[in-house]
Amino acid sequence: MPNGSIPSMEQPSSFEHPRLSRPIYDARRLKVIVIGAGCSGLxxxxxxxxxxxxxxxxxxxxxxxxxGTWLENKYPGVACDVPAHTYTWSFEPKDDWSSVYAGAKEIHGYFKNIATKYDLEKYIKYNRRVTKAEWNNYKGQWEVQVADPDGNTVDDSCHILISAVGLLNFWKWPEIEGLHDYKGTLLHTAKWDTSVDLSGKHVGLIGNGSSAIQILPAIAPAVSKVTSFVRSPTWVSPVQPQEQHMFSKEELNKFATDPEAHLQYRKALETGFSALWPIFLKDSEMQKTTAVGMTQMMKDKLNNKKLEDLLIPSWGVGCRRITPGVGYLETMGSDKVEVVYGSIQKITERGVVGGDGLEHPVDVLICATGFDTSLVPRFPIIGLDGKDLREEWKVEPESYFGIATHGFPNYFMIGGPNSPVGNGPVLVALEAQVDYILKLANRWQTENIHYVQPSFDAVKEFVEHRNAFMKKTVWSQNCRSWYKNNSADGNVTILWTGSTLHYLEATAEPRYEDWDFKYSGNRFAYLGNGYSQTETDPESDWAFYIRNKDDGPYLSRAKHLRSINRTGKAIQPTAPENGVKLLG
Incomplete structure (x- = not known):
């Protein structure tokens, strides 16, 4: 049998598994296909x-x-909505970010440099779109169809298939009557035409989410007027410590020459994000005091009583994603901007009939209306028993910890349903997902596993827990949010049921009892020929376990965690507000 091939699930009685002639945990050939070469794919x-x-x-x-998104988005003002020094991989700092909120081009450069540093582009095939993936249970592999720019289809296959397409990469036009009847220049922030000159133009801007908040102050100096069409209020963070500024030469020199100072700066930013978690608990004191403080700060920035009544929400801070409004509120209150509140009735050839029932003619119409966040795949993903993931998730996506779902063996996701993408620091949570997936991949490679998938009961019970937990959070309040597939009162299908630190602890060790493992042949065939991996390497230390002191990891979660986070204190036996246990 060729190296790396997988025997059928049905084995004749005389079959001798190839692993029986190899040492324990022999690493068979593993092929992985990843969909997407954005930050997660890299x-x-x-x-x-x-x-x-x-x-x-x-x-x-x-x-x-x-x-990914940092290549595709080119609209004026596009930038990360968290401080750039937190938008790096935990192990790969960047000490020369130009500003607190770095622009897309600079962020793209960061990931491009990582790919060059570690020679990762050798794995990437550009201008290729996956059009179908189907699990072949006999062979124990995914059969993947890939289209090139000319429409030719190439067949490929892999043992493990990973979706790293990202949450915000499938832009769409808003479903507004008459949109494409408009005779002026029509733009979408996610499909920006860089050749369009907005100078002196009257611009219509639909939306007040992250992209609209970034683009408005960026275009305001050049245009003659902006008519901003706002359907609902949103919290815009004008918090002083996070205000945008260009790093000074002194700051940049400090970061470059004092790695420890840079590390402490990064840690302070991350700690600040994690400290925000109680805001998302709807009855917490932090939620109440933050709402009062942000209300006053928004009023100070707007300096306009009419706009205050229209733009400051009545629902909790964080029900929709909190966005740092660098210059947004001041611009909204300026003479250059007219705010039209309410749902748009229709688009005409000349402009927009807004919530006020009036037609507002504009030269350029910008749709800052976001993305399809349903998480439903855009091509067939066929798992066991012919199940298509598009149909399985048509009503609501369900996953295990945002990583996998039942019925789709050896299929994993980065940023799948209920991942911690709005709960605190983001990239470290995605790192945790990749680590978790690769732990399962390691087991597949070193044992005679046919496939692995989360069990049906594990997925269902996790969803039950999610729905019950989310009732305690501001995300469940009556605000329209992409956390709930752009609904106001649907289930929270995007976010994790806790803080980012909570997620790191939840995924630190896989709960293998929540997973279904199917084996080829006897599950103990991986034990092999009786030899260890150590004995296959004559240069290894065959007495590696002999030591002068016990320097091994602690075997309880509590002491092991303290050895990592270095608190040096015991876990508090009593719970503070809302019953959440905290580390002392």
Whole structure:
């Protein structure tokens, strides 16, 4: 039998598994296909390359370059909505960010440099779009169809398939009557035409989410007027410590020459994010005091009583994603901007009939209306028993910890349903997902596992827990949010049921009892020929376990965690507000 091939689930009685002639935990050939070469896809490539041997990896990306959203989004003012020094991988700092909220081009450069540093582009095939993936249970592999720019289809296959397409990469036009009857220049922030000159133009801007908040102050100096169409209020963070500024030469020099000072700065930012978690608990004191404080700060920035009544929400801070409004509120209150509140009735050839029932003619109409966040795949993903993930998730997506779902063996996701993408620091949570997936990949490679998937009961009970927990949070309040697939009162299908630190602890060790493992042959065939891996390497230390002191990891969660986070204190036996246990 060729190396790396997988025997059928049905074995004749005389079959001798090939692993029986190899030492324990022999690493068979592993092939992984990743859909997407954005930041998550690159992280998988880096970690697989760093930790694994005897593997093959392909990243298929629809674009001509890596970077995902940071390559695609080119609208004026596009930037990260968290401080740039927190938008790096935990192990790969960047000490020369130009400003607190770095622009897309600079962020793209960061990930491009990582790919170059670790030679990751060798795994990427650009201008390739995955059009179908189907699980072949007999062979124990995914059969993947990939289209090139000319429409030709190439067949590929892999043992493990990973979706790293990102949450905000499938832009769409708003469903507004008459949109494409408009005779002026029609733009979408996610599909920006950089050749369009807005100078002196009367611009209509639909939306007040993150992209609208960034684009308005960026275009205001050049245009003659902006008519901003706002359907509902939103919290805009004008918190002083996070105000935008360009780093000074002194600051940049400090970061570059004093790694410890830079590390402490990064840690302070991360700690600040994690400290925000109680805001999302709707009855917490932090939620109440933050709402009062942000209300006053928004009033101070707007300096306009009419706009205060229209734009400051009545629902809790964080029900929709909190966005740092660098210059947004001041611009909204300026003479250059007219705010039209309420749902748009229709689009005409000349402009927009707003919530006030009047037609507002504009030269350019910008749709800052976001993305499809349903998480439903855009191509067939066929799992066991012919199940199509598009149909399974048509009503509501369900996952296990945002990583996998039942019925789709050896299929994993980065940022799947109920991932911690709005609960605190983001990239470290995605790192945790990649680590978790690769732990399962390691088991597949070193045991005779046919496939692995979360159990039906585990997924269902996690969803039950999610729905019950979310009732305690501001996300469940009556605000329209992409956390709830752009609904006002649906289930929270995007976010995790706790803080980012909570997620790191929840995923630190896989709960293998929540997973279904199917084996080829006897599950103990991986024990092999009786030899250890140590004995196959004559240069290894065959007495590695002999030591002068016990320097091994602690075997209880509590002491092991303290050895990592270095608190040096015991876990508090009593719970503070809302019953949440905190580390002392």
């Amino acid at each position: 992280l998988i490539a880096y970690k697989l390359q760093r930790s694994f041997e005897n593997f093959e990896l392909v990243l298929y990306d629809k674009n001509e370059d890596l970077g």
